[in-house]
Amino acid sequence: MSSHKIIIITAPSGAGKTTIVKRLLREMPELAFSISAATRTPRETEVHGRDYYFLSADEFQQHIDNNDFAEYEMVYAGKYYGTLKSELERIWEKGQYPMVDIDVKGALSIKEKYHGAALTIFIQPPSLDALRVRLSERGTETQASLDERLGKARYELSFAREFDHIVVNDELERAYGEVKAIVDNFLARRV
Ligand SMILES: Nc1nc2c(ncn2[C@@H]2O[C@H](COP(=O)(O)OP(=O)(O)O)[C@@H](O)[C@H]2O)c(=O)[nH]1
Numbered sequence: 292m293s294s295h296k297i298i299i300i301t302a303p304s305g306a307g308k309t310t311i312v313k314r315l316l317r318e319m320p321e322l323a324f325s326i327s328a329a330t331r332t333p334r335e336t337e338v339h340g341r342d343y344y345f346l347s348a349d350e351f352q353q354h355i356d357n358n359d360f361a362e363y364e365m366v367y368a369g370k371y372y373g374t375l376k377s378e379l380e381r382i383w384e385k386g387q388y389p390m391v392d393i394d395v396k397g398a399l400s401i402k403e404k405y406h407g408a409a410l411t412i413f414i415q416p417p418s419l420d421a422l423r424v425r426l427s428e429r430g431t432e433t434q435a436s437l438d439e440r441l442g443k444a445r446y447e448l449s450f451a452r453e454f455d456h457i458v459v460n461d462e463l464e465r466a467y468g469e470v471k472a473i474v475d476n477f478l479a480r481r482v
């Protein structure tokens with residue numbers, strides 16, 4: 292049985308977190324994506340139980356009432372996102388480590404809860420302008436959701452120093468290599 296370590300990657304939306312997390316998951320079989328619960332509508336390519344557990348607001352509230360969440364937040368547009376304790380347990384039971392991709396406040400909550408067992412990495416965009424370009428080119432946002440994400444990014448960037456590591460995602464290969472080395476090092480350590 293492996294130890295109960297957790298890897299948390301956070302960033303303002305559009306910084307490249309998903310790109311880096313997906314590649315880590317491909318290259319590191321000891322990691323498993325922690326599937327969050329969310330009340331937002333699935334995008335066309337998304338699958339329930341793979342990308343998120345898509346829940347109704349009532350179902351989500353039921354989990355809050357039952358104290359089922361390791362953390363949860365209202366992240367965007369009145370939509371809730373949360374990490375179920377049962378999801379972390381499911382991954383540990385398989386002998387893997389949860390790779391948790393969550394917003395900045397959620398990441399800080401998990402870090403506080405799991406102390407030394409949690410590694411936290413903040414992915415920083417090279418600039419707010421670069422973030423705007425990446426989000427626009429990704430083609431997933433309306434003007435309103437783009438503005439909301441950029442507004443939140445300014446606020447989130449002010450928390451960067453609270454995390455164990457800050458990695459600037461300017462050039463993807465370099466940033467990925469840096470993140471991978473940090474994760475390898477953390478998993479090799481005794482906690
Ligand atoms: N607090 C918290 N945030 C989450 C969780 N799952 C996802 N998020 C964050 O919610 C935000 C919105 O996610 P999403 O709608 O998929 O948009 P995207 O990350 O821009 O593709 C991102 O910053 C995620 O990291 C969670 O379980 N808890």
Ligand SMILES: Nc1ncnc2c1ncn2[C@@H]1O[C@H](COP(=O)(O)OP(=O)(O)O)[C@@H](O)[C@H]1O
Pocket residue numbers: 302303304305306307308309310311425426428429460461462463464
């Ligand atoms: N270093 C980089 N340089 C340029 N574009 C990038 C870089 N890293 C990621 N991207 C692109 O930026 C967009 C946002 O990345 P994504 O991983 O979806 O961000 P997040 O999960 O943080 O919202 C995607 O279209 C992705 O291909």
